[in-house]
Amino acid sequence: MTDSVVHYRLEGEIGVVTINYPPVNALGQGVREGLLACLAQGEADGAAKALVVMAEGRTFPAGADIREFGKPPAGPALPDVIAAYERSEKVIIAAIHGTALGGGLEVALGCDYRVALASAQVGLPEVKLGLLPGAGGTQRLPRLIGAEQALPLIVSGNPVKAPAALKLGILDAVLDGDLLQGALEFARAKVAENAPRRPLCDASVAAVSDTLFSDFEQSIAHRQRGFKAPFACIEAVKAAAELPFAQGLEKERELFLGLMASTESKAQRHVFFAEREVAKVPGLDAKTTQREVRSVGIIGAGTMGGGIAMNFLNAGIPVTLLEVKDEFLSRGVAVIRANYEATAKKGRLTSEQVEQRMALLTPSLSYDDLAQVDVVIEAVFENMDIKKSVFETLDKVCKPGAILATNTSTLDVNEIANVTQRPQDVIGLHFFSPANVMKLLEIVRGEATADDVIATTMALARRIGKVGVLVGVCHGFVGNRMLHRRQAEAMALVKQGASPQAVDKVLFDLGFPMGPFATSDLAGLDVGYRIREEIRKDDPSKAPRTWMDDLVEKGRCGQKTQAGVFDYEKGNRTPVPSADVDAIIAAYRATEGVTPRAVSEDEILERCMYVMVNEGAKILEEGIAMRALDIDVIWIYGYGFPVYRGGVMFWADTVGLDKIYARICELYQQTGEEHWRPSAYLKELVDAGRGFHH
Ligand code: 3HC
Ligand code: NAI
Secondary structure, three states: OHHHOEEEEEEOOEEEEEEOOOOOOOEOHHHHHHHHHHHHHHHHOOOOOEEEEEEOOOOOOOOEOHHHOOOOOOOOOHHHHHHHHHHOOOEEEEEEOOEEEOHHHHHHHOOOEEEEEOOOEEEOHHHHHOOOOOOOHHHHHHHHHOHHHHHHHHHHOOOEEHHHHHHHOOOOEEEOOOHHHHHHHHHHHHHHOOOOOOOHHHOOOOOOOOOHHHHHHHHHHOOOOOOOHHHHHHHHHHHHHHOOHHHHHHHHHHHHHHHHOOHHHHHHHHHHHHHHHOOOOOOOOOOOOOOOOOOEEEEOOOHHHHHHHHHHHHOOOOEEEEOOOHHHHHHHHHHHHHHHHHHHHOOOOOHHHHHHHHHOEEEEOOHHHHOOOOEEEEOOOOOHHHHHHHHHHHHHHOOOOOEEEEOOOOOOHHHHHOOOOOHHHEEEEEEOOOOOOOOEEEEEOOOOOOHHHHHHHHHHHHHOOOEEEEEOOOOOOOHHHHHHHHHHHHHHHHHHOOOHHHHHHHHHHHOOOOOHHHHHHHHOHHHHHHHHHHHHHHOHHHOOOOHHHHHHHOOOOEHHHOEOOOEOOOOOOOOEOOHHHHHHHHHHHHHOOOOOOOOOHHHHHHHHHHHHHHHHHHHHHOOOEOOHHHHHHHHHHHHOOOHHHOOHHHHHHHHOHHHHHHHHHHHHHHHOOHHHOOOHHHHHHHHOOOOOOO
């Protein structure tokens, strides 16, 4: 029933239209119908001298109902609803609280006046879903505040807070106290002064410079590489500046429908829901009582320990940071301070905030200081014996119920848990480097990990601004396990004849921020080298030497030595192909008896990507990841996989699993390599004609 989600009532001489459609008052079919019906009621109500539109619950509408996208249209279209408000004979005031986003702000732009609580935010975030504001936003906002101010809002999709929106001219007033009372007062004042209607469709866009749009496009070209929507947004705002309102709206509609049908937008909408879905763990009762987390202990103040500590300090959670030696402790604390001071220098923190955060940090050399913390995260060297001894000590000193976490990237969480008397309290918290920046947190469930430990750490991830994804125990967990397969294939391609720059180019063109070899240069080639040397001490056949080892032995350790797989000019991170490296690779191929052959871009793409899809399918088969969407979120937030491709598994669906499977079978036949053994689950999906996501 439409009248259950939108109500009309008279308050004195003002008619009030109220939307009530939890959780975010999205503008679904019922709301659109209700808005029209209530407008008609308000117009017919002789006692109503002006109308107010507002919402109950958390927020003014946060947008069109995304769940309706891709379904056949039903009920009145949102642009028509907004046009009806804009054409109304009565003065209409939008009264905003929470987040008036997308279609929500577009409804407000169809009203004559806009008021908001100081805590409210407004914005047009459609671009983040691969869309543009499709209900007149691209035409009305430039008419209200000018194209120059509207462009960055629409193209970035970032919301602005009410006081800033007031300054921009999006709002007419910012209110304190009760929104309804404030809005009624505002409306009565408008009635008293006989204020005019102000339909934006009748306004024109203030003149802009000839180069505004081309300059703006150029300014975002690099950052928005691969995305379609930001460029369509610019085109739509340009139409607002150049065309009459009705024609501008037509242009907006044409661009909107084009984007809606695009793979990029489908992928971005998938990511929107996937990011929220990962928080819902199948089989875990959403009502599971969480343990309280008021303080955290971190062991190891190295690269990861320091970065991990910053996450908690940023969230206002006290941290005790433990090291073996004063020297290492002081160094770790100094790095944290230096990071904060660098941020302050850029104007993103005040010096007071730096001190507040540092004051939450207690450096320590004694385990006794961890006796009362609620969560401990171990980030010492990646060595099983050291980790076991750390956990044995934690088991002795920590209070009952403390969560004991390890940041190991490869070791068996169960083996670590089993040295304690409380394996139910042990879990993996796998942060990604740099830990204070990367949004991904793989939460690794051990065999014995208790449900409330999972629920608590999932919530804690959110509290510190991370996207937590629950995974199971295996070597490399989900992300690195897939990455290692890709790395092996990248090395094999170079051995057979591809250049490192050719491999990197293909993955960069797919949308990765950088290719696999440039990434290795960034991380430091010596890291992998040392691990391989350790392995070779036990069994040289387990880590056969390659040209990569030669690079490190010649002092080419990556960006830090200005030479790795590529050369780097001082102060410049752009990889430059190196003739020396070509020679080293050529010599390696010769020792291996390989005659290089031409390797096509298609082959590079297929081998680097399909090997990950196959591994991802095996990860699902083994239950290490619960859903394909978990893998997608891991790749987007941990490895910079392009959002507009939706994640590795979503991308695979768009390519076609039958095509991928056939090629995997072929490569398995050719190479006999274990990583090309086709996943049984993948075959099952292909036989059933299904994708990972449908
Ligand atoms: N449509 C349908 N459902 C939506 C929605 C929308 N526009 N926005 C949020 N939801 C749902 C979420 O999926 C979630 O559902 P769940 O509880 O079942 O998982 C629930 O509302 C709560 O959302 P969050 O968990 O994200 O809650 P937060 O409080 O953290 O954030 C928010 C609230 C800021 C509103 C955030 O949800 C958000 O950014 N939403 C998207 C806003 C948006 O993109 N609007 C534009 C839509 S496109 C459009 O309007 C097209 C038009 O131009 C024609
Ligand atoms: P690191 O070498 O930078 O830091 C380790 C720190 O632990 C050193 O400062 C050392 O003094 C300290 N330490 C060693 N033994 C200790 C003990 N018994 N008690 C207290 N402190 C001790 O190493 P990094 O890179 O920070 O790695 C730490 C852990 O994080 C490892 O398990 C690693 O696999 C994991 N990890 C590393 C990532 C990376 O990119 N560096 C990414 C994700 C996980």
